[in-house]
Amino acid sequence: MNTNRSLPRRAALAATAVAAGLVLAACGSDNTTNTAGAAPATTTAPAPPEADRHNQADVTFAQGMIPHHRQAVLMSDMAAAHGTSPDVKALAEEIKKAQAPEIETMSGWLNAWGEKVPTGVSMDGMGHGDGSGMPGMMDDQDMDRLGNARGNAFDTMFLTMMIEHHEGAIAMAKTEKQQGSSGPAKALADDIITSQTAEITHMRTMLRTG
Template sequence: MNTNRSLPRRAALAATAVASALALAGCGSNDSTSTTGTRPLTTATPASVQDNRHNQADVTFAQEMIPHHRQAVLMSDMVAAHGASADVKALAERIRKAQVPEIETMTGWLRAWGEKVPTGMGMDGMGHGNGDRDGSGMPGMMDAQGMSRLGGARGNAFDTMFLTMMIEHHEDAIDMAETEKQQGAYGPAKDLADAIITSQTAEIAQMRQMLSAGRP
């Protein structure tokens, strides 16, 4: 009699035990998944890869701006030996300090991209650029005759010629930088273009003021 009454109770206990075991197994399975650190697959491109994307506009910007900067540095190096004023010397030194590191930076980009690095102040027949002044295919470069005239000037005449030529030089650099901002894809190159526009626009304003004051 006692045995018969206990049968339903035993069946209920057995069902409860089975349900508990299944619940524990489910928890164990979830714990195992989280322990292995399994994450859903993603197709997002890593930021480091995105940041390294560049296009032909970026390559052209670096290949043209490097020789352009080199000529500005050469013009700045001429200041000390030509009796320039203190203001012009200070300006030339600032230009040099800004553009030499930028040349190094752009050279590093071209090497990393497997692209040709220009030598000297020409494009080595690479055929980039339009509207050049020196006939080399480089935009905004001063021609040999102009550089020779600058080299032969002294004192106030040198200062006036230097400032006039450097204003034109900066204006061409700004045009090149604007093109990079519009057409480039490489973030650091677009940032450099923006910095060139900002700094050289300010220097143009300073040089025009120096010329209008008649005390370069």
């Protein structure tokens, strides 16, 4: 008799113990999550975008290469109007298609960096005057002579001047690769060296073969 009476009582006690355990577990979970004394989670600040990591050499490269490219585009436009050789005109069009987008890219960098974007074919008071302080840049007299030339004389003058122009751009790009810190700017410098070196070789061949 005593054994039979104790069974319901034991069952009730077991159920009470389980319920109490669940309540304690829930409280323990709340305390773990909301403990006032817990150390705050540490966060690492995101790294700045690659284009934002730059130095003065990157700024100088972009501010110099923009007007340098603009002059090459102007010379290429002259080839379409004054040149005779289809090969010269085709080369001029390739130069324009390559360099015009690069001008936009470098202008975007300077805007993002809070730096001045040159206007026209000069550095606008940045120490380069009419652009003759940059390697390979034609001065006003050179551009006038090219603009006044026609036919085969233009083609020869265009190729000769563009070789010098490209050599100047390559020199500027090599300086950027050595001194710059912006990954995109150094990558563009590398592209300029590769593409314009190949174009110089092509233009020299065109001059030799007439």
